[in-house]
Amino acid sequence: MTDQTQQAERVRRSLKRRYRKESRFRAYGMLAIAIALGALAVLFADIIGKGYAGFLKTTITLEVDLDPEVMYLDDPTDPKQVRMADFVAPLVAAADDALPGATEEDQDALRRLINPYASTELRAALEQNPEWMGTTRTMTFLAHSNVDVYVKHEDDAAYSIKLSEQQQAWVDDLVERGLVDTSFNDVFFTNGDSRDPAKAGVLGAIVGSLLTMIITLLLSFPIGVAAAIYLEEFAPRNKITDFIEVNINNLAAVPSIIFGLLGLAVFINLFGMPRSVPFVGGLVLTLMTLPTIIISSRAAIQSVPPSIREAAEGVGASKMQVVLHHVLPLALPGMMTGSIIGMAQALGETAPLLLIGMVAFIVDPPTGFFDASTVLPVQVFLWAGSPELAFIERASAAIMVLLAFLMSMNALAIWLRKRLERRW
Amino acid sequence: MNTMNPSIAAKAGAGEQEPAIAVPESRPEDTVIEEGKTVGKPFAGDADSPKFKLRNVSVSYGNDRAIKDISLDIRRNEVISFIGPSGCGKTTFLRCLNRMNDSIEICRVTGKLMLDGEDIYQSKKDVVELRARVGMVFQKPNPFPKSIYDNVAYGPKIHGLANRKSELDEIVENSLRKAGLWDEVKDRLDAVATGMSGGQQQRLCIARAIAVSPEVILMDEPCSALDPIATAKVEELISEMSESYTIVIVTHSMQQAARVSHRTAYFHMGHLVEVNETNKVFTAPEHELTESYITGRFG
Numbered sequence: 001m002t003d004q005t006q007q008a009e010r011v012r013r014s015l016k017r018r019y020r021k022e023s024r025f026r027a028y029g030m031l032a033i034a035i036a037l038g039a040l041a042v043l044f045a046d047i048i049g050k051g052y053a054g055f056l057k058t059t060i061t062l063e064v065d066l067d068p069e070v071m072y073l074d075d076p077t078d079p080k081q082v083r084m085a086d087f088v089a090p091l092v093a094a095a096d097d098a099l100p101g102a103t104e105e106d107q108d109a110l111r112r113l114i115n116p117y118a119s120t121e122l123r124a125a126l127e128q129n130p131e132w133m134g135t136t137r138t139m140t141f142l143a144h145s146n147v148d149v150y151v152k153h154e155d156d157a158a159y160s161i162k163l164s165e166q167q168q169a170w171v172d173d174l175v176e177r178g179l180v181d182t183s184f185n186d187v188f189f190t191n192g193d194s195r196d197p198a199k200a201g202v203l204g205a206i207v208g209s210l211l212t213m214i215i216t217l218l219l220s221f222p223i224g225v226a227a228a229i230y231l232e233e234f235a236p237r238n239k240i241t242d243f244i245e246v247n248i249n250n251l252a253a254v255p256s257i258i259f260g261l262l263g264l265a266v267f268i269n270l271f272g273m274p275r276s277v278p279f280v281g282g283l284v285l286t287l288m289t290l291p292t293i294i295i296s297s298r299a300a301i302q303s304v305p306p307s308i309r310e311a312a313e314g315v316g317a318s319k320m321q322v323v324l325h326h327v328l329p330l331a332l333p334g335m336m337t338g339s340i341i342g343m344a345q346a347l348g349e350t351a352p353l354l355l356i357g358m359v360a361f362i363v364d365p366p367t368g369f370f371d372a373s374t375v376l377p378v379q380v381f382l383w384a385g386s387p388e389l390a391f392i393e394r395a396s397a398a399i400m401v402l403l404a405f406l407m408s409m410n411a412l413a414i415w416l417r418k419r420l421e422r423r424w
Numbered sequence: 425m426n427t428m429n430p431s432i433a434a435k436a437g438a439g440e441q442e443p444a445i446a447v448p449e450s451r452p453e454d455t456v457i458e459e460g461k462t463v464g465k466p467f468a469g470d471a472d473s474p475k476f477k478l479r480n481v482s483v484s485y486g487n488d489r490a491i492k493d494i495s496l497d498i499r500r501n502e503v504i505s506f507i508g509p510s511g512c513g514k515t516t517f518l519r520c521l522n523r524m525n526d527s528i529e530i531c532r533v534t535g536k537l538m539l540d541g542e543d544i545y546q547s548k549k550d551v552v553e554l555r556a557r558v559g560m561v562f563q564k565p566n567p568f569p570k571s572i573y574d575n576v577a578y579g580p581k582i583h584g585l586a587n588r589k590s591e592l593d594e595i596v597e598n599s600l601r602k603a604g605l606w607d608e609v610k611d612r613l614d615a616v617a618t619g620m621s622g623g624q625q626q627r628l629c630i631a632r633a634i635a636v637s638p639e640v641i642l643m644d645e646p647c648s649a650l651d652p653i654a655t656a657k658v659e660e661l662i663s664e665m666s667e668s669y670t671i672v673i674v675t676h677s678m679q680q681a682a683r684v685s686h687r688t689a690y691f692h693m694g695h696l697v698e699v700n701e702t703n704k705v706f707t708a709p710e711h712e713l714t715e716s717y718i719t720g721r722f723g
Contacts, residue, residue: 307562311562311567311568311632312578314561314562315556315635315636316636318582321582325582330569
């Protein structure tokens with residue numbers, strides 16, 4: 001055999017080995033992807049499986065006899081008396097009428113089929129339509145949260161423990177007669193938090209998250225980009241800038257709860273800012289997001305080809321013109337992507353906000369940056385810790401809302417990048 | 425950046441590419457310069473009042489001295505080419521002329537560099553104004569990722585050379601005409617410049633440089649990334665432009681130096697070995713290093 005054929009034989013043998021290695025390497029990669037996708041699928045299946053019912057509400061339709069006598073009213077025309085009237089009694093009476101088998105002793109059990117806030121709704125309806133007094137009207141009320149979960153999870157015995165057997169029989173009867181209805185839970189999106197799961201919603205948390213994010217974006221993007229531009233383009237390379245750089249990198253790895261402690265100590269205790277407000281939440285999250293934005297913005301600036309910089313300098317652009325006219329437009333997509341990733345992190349952050357009091361039970365959606373509020377992840381945290389099954393369900397639903405929020409933010413990031421990206 | 429090799433720093437990341445097809449590497453047997461034939465161009469201008477007066481210029485990157493004590497006059501309206509082997513400092517020297525080396529922190533320039541009698545390295549000298557007077561064309565075509573129009577209009581815009589849109593349009597058209605690009609792009613001035621061919625891009629960069637009406641144009645191997653046809657066009661352009669501009673061109677192609685320049689300067693290891701009429705440098709070099717280089721014994 002000549003040297004050349006020997007050589008060719010050797011190459012062929014090594015080739016086989018190389019191909020084997022390559023396919024093994026590829027298999028590892030595919031396995032990693034499969035594990036990641038599998039984990040994601042399990043997560044989604046769990047959350048959606050538990051949470052979809054949170055997007056449904058149960059209502060009961062009753063024939064309510066608005067008899068002044070039942071409501072203990074002497075003078076049905078006196079608004080003051082009407083306000084003080086007993087609106088639970090006509091509801092219980094209506095439920096009693098709807099369920100022929102019920103007796104006097106069952107009053108309490110009957111009352112607990114209907115949402116505790118139904119009487120308030122009834123009073124409001126009557127105050128708006130005084131002419132209803134003395135008539136019988138067909139009205140729809142939210143069911144009690146125990147009835148709600150029972151109706152939505154008929155097959156699962158775990159959801160029926162809060163109802164007595166008699167109550168279960170009544171509900172089954174009402175369902176059969178079509179008086180119980182399950183429909184889209186608009187209450188979940190129009191209400192703030194509530195002690196009653198059937199009345200609890202995420203509106204307050206969504207608005208709170210939105211306000212907090214606005215503050216975070218308005219502060220962290222300009223500050224982060226400005227810091228990145230200064231460090232990359234203008235700062236001299238010396239010990240001080242090295243020190244700053246090391247510290248920025250370290251800050252990116254600091255646990256977020258530390259930023260919460262800082263916010264509590266500095267913003268609330270030192271500066272005397274109010275607790276639980278989106279403004280302070282935004283400040284704390286800004287501190288947390290800044291390192292991420294600075295680091296990604298610097299990477300984006302570094303990726304601008306030096307030839308573009310030279311071209312601009314060559315025609316006599318000043319340092320600032322080079323940065324504003326050429327470097328910044330080319331780096332902007334990268335900066336935005338980094339910022340939105342940072343914002344998405346901030347949106348999902350709970351720990352630092354607990355420390356500045358955004359964990360309080362707040363019913364009304366905030367109306368401004370200095371209005372006490374909570375945010376979506378904290379709302380999830382609050383509901384998930386509740387012993388009531390209906391709240392657990394709503395926690396899962398709130399997680400889905402949060403995920404939808406995050407996905408739309410990421411979609412926005414991709415869209416912005418595609419739109420602004422340029423070739424060079 | 426601390427331990428940057430001077431030659432790498434000077435080349436700024438661009439590859440060493442020769443237009444190999446058009447201009448074969450010179451070897452002793454096919455030396456460009458045939459016996460008795462005159463190359464280069466006679467210089468008709470004034471040799472006594474130089475545009476650039478450079479005295480004892482040294483450049484160092486940290487402890488490496490890239491340019492060692494070079495003195496040279498660049499005459500008004502001449503085309504002077506810098507030739508020499510890779511890493512000899514010709515690009516570094518070129519970039520001193522409009523202070524493009526400023527952005528390299530460890531780079532230090534000493535000596536006197538006078539443009540029309542004014543020291544360009546004095547501390548109060550405005551580098552922006554200097555670069556408006558001394559334009560530059562780079563090795564790799566580097567148009568901005570903007571429209572063709574915006575590329576040419578950028579310089580005049582930032583220097584405030586046009587008050588009205590019509591004036592700016594005129595400057596853009598004139599510059600593109602001078603760069604021989606107008607007829608090719610007049611219908612697509614809004615097209616993205618990076619979509620053009622390499623040769624067109626380089627001529628656009630030349631148009632961009634002349635749009636600010638500089639007095640001097642520095643060209644750093646302007647044809648090294650171009651094919652022979654595009655190279656021929658750019659060379660033609662250089663010849664035309666020499667009437668109104670002083671042009672300093674760094675080139676690896678001796679044929680190019682011979683074709684376009686009035687004078688040629690040969691650099692070696694940071695020294696200026698020889699500078700003379702192009703004809704003389706190529707036909708009767710005074711220094712043996714120059715002779716070795718142009719006959720292809722090294723380089």
